[in-house]
Amino acid sequence: MTYTLKEMMALAAARQIRNQDIVFCGTGISMVAAMAAKHIHAPDATIFFETGAIDSCLKDLPLAVSDPRVMHRASMFCSLADSFGFMQNRKTGQNIVGIVGAAQIDPYGNLNSTSIGDYHAPTARFPGSGGACDVACFVNNNIVFMKLEKRKFVPTLSYRTSPGWLDGYDSRKKAGLPGSGPSMVITDMGILGFDRVTRRMKLDYLYEGITADAVQERISFDIDLSSARPFKPPTPEELNVLRETIDPEKLILN
Amino acid sequence: MTYTLKEMMALAAARQIRNQDIVFCGTGISMVAAMAAKHIHAPDATIFFETGAIDSCLKDLPLAVSDPRVMHRASMFCSLADSFGFMQNRKTGQNIVGIVGAAQIDPYGNLNSTSIGDYHAPTARFPGSGGACDVACFVNNNIVFMKLEKRKFVPTLSYRTSPGWLDGYDSRKKAGLPGSGPSMVITDMGILGFDRVTRRMKLDYLYEGITADAVQERISFDIDLSSARPFKPPTPEELNVLRETIDPEKLILN
Amino acid sequence: MHHASNHKITSIEQAVSKYVSNGAHLSIGGFTINRNPMAAVHEIIRQGIRNLHVYAHSNGQGLDQLIGAGCVSRLEIAYSGNGRFAPTCLCFKRAVLERTIQVEDYTNFQMALRFLAGAMGVPFLPTYSSLGTDIVEKWGFPDQIRLDEPKLASKKLVVMDNPFSRDHETEKLVLVPAIHPDVTIIHAQKADATGCTRIEGLSFADIDQAKAARHVIVTCDHLVSENELRKDSGANHLPAFCVDAVVHIPHGAYPTACFNEYDYDAVFLEQYQQAAGNDDTLDPFFQTYIHSPADHAEFVAMAAQNRLESIRANPVTGYADRMKRGA
């Protein structure tokens, strides 16, 4: 059964979600992942939006975290301040899985979604943090979604919008951040992880038919490729859920 | 028409409430005063409870600020934190009239509602601040309700629960408190005010048939009696509202 | 929708015995004579739990009974009156004067902020309240207690200069520390089997008390379907993931009020006041009303006698607007 790399990315993220997780969803592919997880293997996972919709029963794919579709049969509504409070609170925050994207990532999983070049005279401008920095500060299991491209995987960020493992080792803890750095980076070619000690990016999984060298070619800094292993391709059941149930209009998986 | 001093106290407070005021109500006689004001001359005044009932339409006299009667046709419900936020917020706080009681008051209108004697081994214990200290810190027009008794009007407090004018002059402003000290003390014999400069207590009004000396006899420190003037006794209409509409069961005005 | 979460439904015996141990740090919901989790309070008394550290704003009836039964050794509190029924709660007053409990005084806003800080996951929140007062100057707990008990805040409060002030004259602020109770118990009108909870009428500080706690017990007058609560998401107050135990107890707040369900029982609250003044009258009162009844339903029937109909809430006003409350 053929599939697109976008479908593979969505399913790779979906598979990380366990039945008792609270999933912080951003716009786009992370919503597809969370919806897929609930339909496939984690029916009790709680979908949680920074806009304040808690435990939404998504019937139609939202096109933004403020889309009225996120309000569908939620267990409750809260304010922006309250929803981030659930993340900063250690009792609830430790059970939250964050899924975020960015324009750039560095070897320690720090993210830039603000600008490139001089902050006061940038050559490129992105939307800014939104809730991404907040979730990256607070939660214990943050998953990053990025397409592998040399201009996205860079040794140094112009602007560090969201904290990853900062400068590696225990620098994140020393900075006083309550949650953990990113657990993985899900790309369109494989899944990157972080060394347990140095916290530097490394290659963990390769999608079907992708080589480790092909991954390294799309990253502007050297990563450890030695522990790469194959990642299970999508099952027909998984693909069917994505295509028939979650995004039949191909709004995201286009 | 005869009347009790409790009725006079309630009406003295009611007359201070203007049509655009937001009235912070405690338990007991301050609720009677606020309800009377709305029925007599300030129909648009907003009755506001620290428990979070905003703009209640009181139909039956509540026996506590958490009495479900305070929820009757309120314009909204909010949390404790939100309700005190309305007071601390300068936009709304400056329009709030507080009405509070206490066990003891000193010459500068500071209040004790906590304990007498050593704080760690007290000889008398009262309920504590509740919201009284908060309202005394935040609002611009705080009215104190006290029965005149020597043991209640004392030169020095064992415990300063709620700030009045602190040590007089500009000491309150220097302490960093946002609102103003108490505007008056409504007693069962007359109304006490505070000197504009020294902020020391003085006698402003005497109820019908009460002498200035009789007031001074019930206060354990000397106050200026020289500007005392007579206070208008209750009108039959005012008394009728109190007795027939507000507290027909004599739950408070007993 | 959840599929396998009905395990949160339990009995009040089990919920209390699992989450409220000797020495636990406890907060209860409600305010003076309204929506106190009375069935849970009675169960704590019945189980003879001791040395509780209680965090209270104006929790009223439930708190005073816990103190009267000897369950409490330390208390952080803003207000211990109970409306017209007690200018100062009697058991609280006796315990302070007899020095059988240790007390630290805050204001209602400060306690609300402390629960909010706990809910938000920050160590403190700032306020202007209590500047210039003995709330700032006089601390209730000896330093040794703070040192020995890591769950307590390391300081009662901290006064700081406003770092955003533009003036030479600094503005001061009072930072009040977060509270993280081991367990918060609230009573709500409605909850479902997953723990999703709806409070009708005022919620007081219940929501932040629950979010701040390590564990949460919800007792409810009505156990309803998930489906029913999800029909009006905006009316709900706590999501399932904040709640550990759900106990269905009709009249669970009696003798305090529960909006839309029942009013306070002024007669029984007055009977409590008559008994609370000394142990000679209070012990038999607790024996009769707490230790003897087989369950909360039997207590309610015994305590309310023929008044249950008269305290039933009028569905229009939410309370018993024809209830006689005078002498």
Add this chain to the structure above:
Amino acid sequence: MHHASNHKITSIEQAVSKYVSNGAHLSIGGFTINRNPMAAVHEIIRQGIRNLHVYAHSNGQGLDQLIGAGCVSRLEIAYSGNGRFAPTCLCFKRAVLERTIQVEDYTNFQMALRFLAGAMGVPFLPTYSSLGTDIVEKWGFPDQIRLDEPKLASKKLVVMDNPFSRDHETEKLVLVPAIHPDVTIIHAQKADATGCTRIEGLSFADIDQAKAARHVIVTCDHLVSENELRKDSGANHLPAFCVDAVVHIPHGAYPTACFNEYDYDAVFLEQYQQAAGNDDTLDPFFQTYIHSPADHAEFVAMAAQNRLESIRANPVTGYADRMKRGA
């Protein structure tokens, strides 16, 4: 009940001209493609207001149009995307790259806390968010702007040590300063003549934005009686005393969504994206849709064409669940 407060009802022309002057500090409600006060945004553009200082979390469509029309000179913001319609809002991006606006970046939580601090009347609130990032390190506004403009916070933020820490290793916190907009404009489903306001569905940060502001304009789809709102006090969000002006504008959030009323108009939002990329296309777009129509109703009729029925909310789901959104 209020007797003489109907004077808050006004027209959008009058409300904007009274409360939104050149150089005003403004915040608008809503979030990306939902419940932006679009009728008010269009009126601000029509009146040619300039040099606005805007406080935004993720305000999306309304904010980008204000920037595109040249109304904004300074911006404090967390996010300028617009869901699937714009990964980065086009007018915002152009204005930053062409340096026609000055920007200071925060996070969504920080902006929410800053409005909450304003609502609560404190100068700051603490958070752990943004430690170790350039949100802390890189400040957008030159110091001179802060000196010249007393309405601005004196610092972007302050990092402090946790005064309640027991450890030698101090915990750090970021204190973010309160916001007090001159005016906040929100759109709600329902309001009454006194200003009491009900939002259905998510309220985002609207309530704190309103409480923090010196003046508040509420536009509403339905102007209802005081009596109707008081039947369900728990469903209301702002009391009368927080609101200065009430404007009845059906479809006042169009082309953004309004829960229970209408969905976003995906087609028109896409048309805006096609126009927003440069002034040659945007100017005529604004001419056609903002300057030419006699009022908001005429704009809606022109913009939505035959789609008004298809974006009407299904009363069961609150949105147009049969609306075609794909290509």
